Amino acid sequence: MFGYYLQLALRSLGRNRVLTTLMVLALALGIGACITTLAVLRLLSGDPLPGRSAQLYYPQIDPYPKDGYVPGESKPQENLTWVDANELFAAHRAQRQALVALGSAKIQPRDAGGRPFFGDAVMTTAEFLPMVGAPFRYGGAWSAADDAAGARVVVIAGFLNQKLFGGANSVGRTLRLNGHDFRVVGVLDRFSPQPRFYAINLGRSYGDGDGVFLPLRAGRAVKLDPYSVSCWEAADIEHLETAPCMWLGLWVELPDAAAVANYKRFLDGYVREQIARGRFHRTDTALPDLMQWLRDENVVPDDARLQAGLAFGFLLICVTNTIGLLLAKCLRRSREIGVRRALGATRGAIFGQFMVEAAIVGLAGGLLGLVFAELGLWGIRHQPAEYAELARLDLSMFVFTFIVALLSALVAGLLPAWRACAVAPAPQLKSA
Amino acid sequence: MDIKPILAALRHHKGGTALIALQIALTLAIVCNALFIIQQRLDRVGRPSGVQESDLFVIQNDWAQKLAPAEADARMRADLQTLRQLGSVQDASASNSFPLHGAGWDNFVRMSPDQVKMTTDSAIFFADEHTLATLGTRLAAGRNFRADEIGSQTGNDPLHARQVIISDGLARTLFPHGSALGKTIYTSNDQSPSTVIGITGTLQSHLTELWAQPYAYNAVLVPARLTGDSTFYLVRARPGQLVDAMRQAQDALYAQSRMRIIPADGGVMTFAQARQRAYDADYGMAILMGIISAVLLVITAAGIVGLTSFWVGQRRKQIGVRRALGARQRDILGYFLTENLLITLGGLLLGVVLAVALNLWLVIRLGSQPMSPLYLAGGVLLLLLLGQGAVLAPALKASRVPPVEATRSV
Numbered sequence: 001m002f003g004y005y006l007q008l009a010l011r012s013l014g015r016n017r018v019l020t021t022l023m024v025l026a027l028a029l030g031i032g033a034c035i036t037t038l039a040v041l042r043l044l045s046g047d048p049l050p051g052r053s054a055q056l057y058y059p060q061i062d063p064y065p066k067d068g069y070v071p072g073e074s075k076p077q078e079n080l081t082w083v084d085a086n087e088l089f090a091a092h093r094a095q096r097q098a099l100v101a102l103g104s105a106k107i108q109p110r111d112a113g114g115r116p117f118f119g120d121a122v123m124t125t126a127e128f129l130p131m132v133g134a135p136f137r138y139g140g141a142w143s144a145a146d147d148a149a150g151a152r153v154v155v156i157a158g159f160l161n162q163k164l165f166g167g168a169n170s171v172g173r174t175l176r177l178n179g180h181d182f183r184v185v186g187v188l189d190r191f192s193p194q195p196r197f198y199a200i201n202l203g204r205s206y207g208d209g210d211g212v213f214l215p216l217r218a219g220r221a222v223k224l225d226p227y228s229v230s231c232w233e234a235a236d237i238e239h240l241e242t243a244p245c246m247w248l249g250l251w252v253e254l255p256d257a258a259a260v261a262n263y264k265r266f267l268d269g270y271v272r273e274q275i276a277r278g279r280f281h282r283t284d285t286a287l288p289d290l291m292q293w294l295r296d297e298n299v300v301p302d303d304a305r306l307q308a309g310l311a312f313g314f315l316l317i318c319v320t321n322t323i324g325l326l327l328a329k330c331l332r333r334s335r336e337i338g339v340r341r342a343l344g345a346t347r348g349a350i351f352g353q354f355m356v357e358a359a360i361v362g363l364a365g366g367l368l369g370l371v372f373a374e375l376g377l378w379g380i381r382h383q384p385a386e387y388a389e390l391a392r393l394d395l396s397m398f399v400f401t402f403i404v405a406l407l408s409a410l411v412a413g414l415l416p417a418w419r420a421c422a423v424a425p426a427p428q429l430k431s432a
Numbered sequence: 433m434d435i436k437p438i439l440a441a442l443r444h445h446k447g448g449t450a451l452i453a454l455q456i457a458l459t460l461a462i463v464c465n466a467l468f469i470i471q472q473r474l475d476r477v478g479r480p481s482g483v484q485e486s487d488l489f490v491i492q493n494d495w496a497q498k499l500a501p502a503e504a505d506a507r508m509r510a511d512l513q514t515l516r517q518l519g520s521v522q523d524a525s526a527s528n529s530f531p532l533h534g535a536g537w538d539n540f541v542r543m544s545p546d547q548v549k550m551t552t553d554s555a556i557f558f559a560d561e562h563t564l565a566t567l568g569t570r571l572a573a574g575r576n577f578r579a580d581e582i583g584s585q586t587g588n589d590p591l592h593a594r595q596v597i598i599s600d601g602l603a604r605t606l607f608p609h610g611s612a613l614g615k616t617i618y619t620s621n622d623q624s625p626s627t628v629i630g631i632t633g634t635l636q637s638h639l640t641e642l643w644a645q646p647y648a649y650n651a652v653l654v655p656a657r658l659t660g661d662s663t664f665y666l667v668r669a670r671p672g673q674l675v676d677a678m679r680q681a682q683d684a685l686y687a688q689s690r691m692r693i694i695p696a697d698g699g700v701m702t703f704a705q706a707r708q709r710a711y712d713a714d715y716g717m718a719i720l721m722g723i724i725s726a727v728l729l730v731i732t733a734a735g736i737v738g739l740t741s742f743w744v745g746q747r748r749k750q751i752g753v754r755r756a757l758g759a760r761q762r763d764i765l766g767y768f769l770t771e772n773l774l775i776t777l778g779g780l781l782l783g784v785v786l787a788v789a790l791n792l793w794l795v796i797r798l799g800s801q802p803m804s805p806l807y808l809a810g811g812v813l814l815l816l817l818l819g820q821g822a823v824l825a826p827a828l829k830a831s832r833v834p835p836v837e838a839t840r841s842v
Contacts, residue, residue, distance in 0.1 A: 022738060029731070236588060302798045303713060303717055313458060313790075317455055317731065320735075321732070325738045327448055328739050331448075
């Protein structure tokens with residue numbers, strides 16, 4: 001029976017080539033636009049550390065002075081001061097934890113002719129790389145003892161290892177950073193969480209990832225300055241460790257809800273203690289998990305949302321258009337339907353026949369829509385936005401495209417098919 | 433034309449009528465808003481910078497090692513000397529940022545030392561006596577800096593410039609009644625006043641974001657070289673020698689000293705490139721909106737043509753009967769045009785509501801501006817014309833149905 005419907009549908013679609021093309025094209029454009037913008041939204045709101053992000057939390061407190069403080073109306077700050085970060089770190093209330101600050105290190109190639117260049121450097125502590133699951137090709141992370149001693153050791157990214165050491169095992173070799181020798185202890189495989197959650201407030205969140213990871217104290221000792229420094233009063237930013245400035249992030253790993261509640265209590269307690277000592281004036285704290293932190297920081301730009309919203313409106317119009325055209329087609333075929341009904345076809349059979357026709361339009365629209373989506377993403381990859389080159393269709397989006405296409409076409413087919421099966425056979429035959 | 437029979441006929445095509453009306457409504461809602469967004473973006477992109485942009489380029493210079501402030505200042509002066517001596521270079525100046533750059537230094541500006549809230553926000557551009565000539569920015573009132581007034585400071589030092597030149601945008605914000613010349617303002621946290629010695633013509637700030645729209649033309653020129661890890665050299669080439677100057681300038685700087693890093697990507701760029709970079713997202717958005725609107729209009733028009741053609745085909749016999757009973761071709765044409773007009777008007781009524789709702793959503797969720805009713809009126813007119821245009825071909829076909837059709841049984 002299905003084969004017969006297919007045959008009927010194809011014949012009907014073939015009879016009105018222009019109309020069929022119009023329906024397929026409109027549906028394809030709508031689907032292409034939707035999938036393109038959805039792929040971008042998905043990329044932007046994606047999980048940088050699948051499987052781990054739910055256990056990573058970002059403690060936030062507010063060391064600002066009392067001036068202008070209205071309880072409940074301010075949010076805790078994005079970063080911590082050196083003093084608070086170290087106190088919270090030293091308390092070690094989490095399974096694993098790491099301090100993070102991002103800066104720019106001058107990297108000097110060993111060969112004489114090579115010009116020095118700047119690369120993004122992550123100043124952090126020993127547990128950071130294991131905690132976020134960074135894969136090592138050679139060697140491994142440094143130890144907590146290295147942190148405390150400010151040892152001049154460094155873990156470098158795979159692409160930097162390729163550039164500087166030709167991809168060989170460079171563990172034990174030295175690298176000159178800001179004019180000082182650092183010993184390579186580890187080389188990473190590809191590690192570039194998208195977005196780079198630990199640098200999210202810098203607006204440089206997508207792309208290849210960072211070149212070097214080094215102990216925080218060692219980085220500060222060679223005058224590596226963090227990108228993001230905000231001070232609440234005039235400050236000597238040459239000496240960030242004592243300045244009233246915030247520039248460090250703390251990431252903690254908390255395995256379950258009880259641990260999260262415990263940590264939040266600890267954080268609140270810490271703030272109360274600081275208020276009692278007169279250091280703090282504001283009680284707000286926050287402990288968002290990684291994905292919540294990304295939402296708080298508005299990782300998805302408004303323009304991307306706007307585009308996705310418009311693309312959906314566009315698809316809606318395309319579907320409306322298809323419904324109208326399918327309806328017109330089916331009404332024109334009232335006589336054919338009457339004959340089939342008179343010859344014994346049930347209402348269900350007529351309904352099925354028209355839904356098959358709609359599904360064919362949907363599949364064709366989906367196929368063409370995929371081409372449009374690829375075209376759209378190709379266009380986006382040539383845009384200047386920093387996430388642009390990551391815009392691609394993966395398998396799940398691929399499947400999703402077809403589901404959307406088929407669903408839109410079937411929804412579009414419902415009304416016409418229903419109208420078709422409601423056609424009464426007798427009047428149609430009479431007028432013939 | 434009597435519309436009663438048209439309405440009666442439409443009642444027999446409820447589904448099709450409602451669909452066309454809905455499609456027109458949705459199209460109106462999206463197209464009006466899209467056109468409004470395009471216009472907003474193009475307005476932003478078309479703003480003047482106050483800089484003579486041709487023949488101007490920018491070099492980003494990072495020092496390859498930490499330099500003491502005095503040493504960095506000496507090197508900057510030497511670099512500027514080198515640049516100004518090049519045959520293809522007309523003038524050069526150093527600064528921390530430049531109009532449209534995006535990143536830079538902005539400070540709250542106050543009118544008195546004990547004021548807590550800012551009067552406005554302004555870009556701080558470090559400048560010397562060559563800056564205005566290099567940018568090609570006009571001095572509207574007062575005088576330029578003299579060479580002996582140019583100092584040097586680090587980013588860590590408080591900003592205390594005794595004399596400043598301000599942009600006319602800032603001057604008008606601070607002193608709406610009367611001239612700013614000779615008045616004092618406070619440009620940083622400390623209590624020392626700055627006297628306004630000059631007012632430029634239009635000069636745009638480095639800030640290009642939407643939130644900074646009210647401050648986009650506020651700039652304070654501070655007579656100092658800012659020493660630090662990096663600096664920008666603004667260079668004006670002699671007319672028509674931009675390409676030569678860009679190459680020569682970079683070579684000359686490296687010849688002067690190799691202890692510097694000029695990034696390979698974007699380290700030397702023309703002002704046109706800087707402008708492109710600042711507004712890329714806006715261009716992209718405007719183009720996308722344009723494409724979406726155009727495609728939507730085509731699809732809607734095609735939908736109207738398709739559906740009306742079917743109706744005409746379906747009603748050939750009735751048309752034949754009407755023609756046989758004395759209706760002229762004109763009457764048949766008028767019938768279909770009026771029918772379409774009624775459907776379109778119904779759709780537009782709903783569309784206006786949807787368009788306003790969509791705009792409201794944009795205002796609330798994305799902080800966009802309220803749409804001017806002009807766009808709504810324009811959209812309505814556009815879709816009315818589109819509907820009438822789209823229906824014309826099928827309607828003409830209908831009007832050519834011969835009266836003899838009435839006698840045919842098929």
